[in-house]
């Protein structure tokens with residue numbers, strides 16, 4: 533039996549603090565803790581919309597397709613501003629699989645054939661509603677039908693990289709790759725490379 537069997541949480545108020553690119557709100561929650569004591573908690577939530585990301589793996593060359601782009605928050609914590617990540621994007625109202633096919637094409641120029649859903653994950657559950665759907669697809673050089681690079685009208689400026697999987701794993705250790713969804717997919721690839729054919 534969990535210690536939270538008798539715990540309870542009831543939202544009593546929500547106030548929007550900012551409502552531009554992403555809504556930020558503050559909540560009051562009446563929380564009855566595991567000892568039966570009641571407290572009023574304050575919690576700020578960043579209402580991120582769902583997203584999807586994908587491991588694109590070429591088994592013949594043992595390479596993964598990664599993208600590099602400007603990420604302001606990375607710079608604010610002292611990381612490089614041009615982060616290396618797996619292709620990813622917001623669902624923008626589409627189903628996760630349709631969205632990741634679209635993003636793979638826009639960002640990398642790869643037309644993916646069979647897409648495998650792996651899992652979904654909340655990326656920062658203490659403060660953000662963000663849920664990312666994780667996918668994998670096997671690709672080869674003939675699947676690259678465009679340059680990628682992102683949408684010019686959204687000022688996306690994306691570099692497409694093809695990196696050998698063992699080198700990408702080393703880049704996690706050196707800190708050259710420090711994006712969580714990318715680390716998760718590369719580690720999944722390292723564990724499951726035999727099933728990617």
Ligand SMILES: Nc1nc2c(ncn2[C@@H]2O[C@H](COP(=O)(O)OP(=O)(O)O[C@H]3O[C@H](CO)[C@@H](O)[C@H](O)[C@@H]3O)[C@@H](O)[C@H]2O)c(=O)[nH]1
Nearest residue numbers: 553582583584585620621622635662664686687688711713
């Ligand atoms: N106007 C405006 N545009 C923004 C802002 N923030 C991002 N954008 C634009 O919104 C678009 C989002 O591109 P997507 O490819 O759909 O999303 P993403 O940024 O790659 O998101 C993925 O990575 C993020 C960082 O790891 C994840 O947070 C997200 O869930 C997803 O996985 C880009 O064109 C970007 O320039 C903003 O504050 N204002």
Ligand SMILES: [Mg+2]
Nearest residue numbers: 619620621639
């Ligand atoms: Mg993107």
